[in-house]
Amino acid sequence: MSFAKIIGSGSYLPENCVTNDQLAARLAEKGIETSDEWIMTRTGISQRHLASDNEKTSDLAVIAARRAIEDAGIDAADIDLIIVATSTPDFIFPSTACIVQSRLGIKGGAAFDVQAVCSGFVYALATADSFIKANNAKCALVIGAETFSRILDWNDRGTCVLFGDGAGAMLLQASEEPGILATQLNADGSLNTILNTPGRIENGLVTGDPFLRMDGQAVFKQAVTVLEKSAHQVCEKAGVSLDAIDWMVPHQANIRIINYLGRKLGLPAEKIVATVAEHANTSAASVPLAFDAARKDGRIKSGDCVLMQGVGGGFTWGSALVRM
The missing domain is CATH 3.40.47.10 (Thiolase/Chalcone synthase)
Known part of the structure; x- marks a missing residue:
């Protein structure tokens, strides 16, 4: 039986980095009181990265994927399975995974999204592992990508300070060694x-x-x-x-x-x-x-x-x- 081995990884964070002090100043304009100390004490968060208006979840995912492919030293054409874990897809459909597949210039392999919110990447990783162990895939690209800033209520201090945007990717390959x-x-x-x-x-x-x-x-x-x-x-x-x-x-x-x-x-x-x-x-x-x-x-x-x-x-x- 083949094992699924991690052979590469990559990540991407939007350029717009917002510190707690910067966020507190923005919220103060809305009459919402918070501070760096309040956020740090309760959450341990000091900053977050937020996607720009023209950045979609697939944009973040593609950059992370390309970095993982480069890290693994493989050809993108070797990938025969793409799974994207996200709760903030570009569209209702097609899946973000299909968009990523197209932008990577890949055709033929399976591509689909997994929606399990913050557990999504572990769910996607387990799914890719099962595909490889069943010999239904040889090389899987697994991505977690989110633009959660799009679904935040910026008037709700209890949630809007907690989340950020970003993407991370891993490449799994069939191996005789346990992974x-x-x-x-x-x-x-x-x-x-x-x-x-x-x-x-x-x-x-x-x-x-x-x-x-x-x-x-x-x-x-x-x-x-x-x-x-x-x-x-x-x-x-x-x-x-x-x-x-x-x-x-x-x-x-x-x-x-x-x-x-x-x-x-x-x-x-x-x-x-x-x-x-x-x-x-x-x-x-x-x-x-x-x-x-x-x-x-x-x-x-x-x-x-x-x-x-x-x-x-x-x-x-x-x-x-x-x-x-």
């Missing part, structure tokens, strides 16, 4: 109201509430509970102990969640990749963005055991355990 050791996915649809964007299209018009809404306390409670359990489950599935994990790359939602989860799993801070301060919460892009940052700066190396986790609206969550 993705195990994946574990879950959802609980009964919790669909604690994090959602309830607007919808009817007769060509957006009806209902088009903005992201979140019950922060409920999300925090669920996130730390389900991610701790998922980590144990994926390690058991792979036959790997938590002590053997070299790096944890969690969803970058809130530094409090990241730190609490690390303590619950007995993982020291020096084994946890945290980019939430620089990127904010980029939803499905957060895991591949953090992974690429840690790989490019030399922290994640060949042979390392890496735990990746996502949790988001739906309510969805999942883990992937990877040998580099």
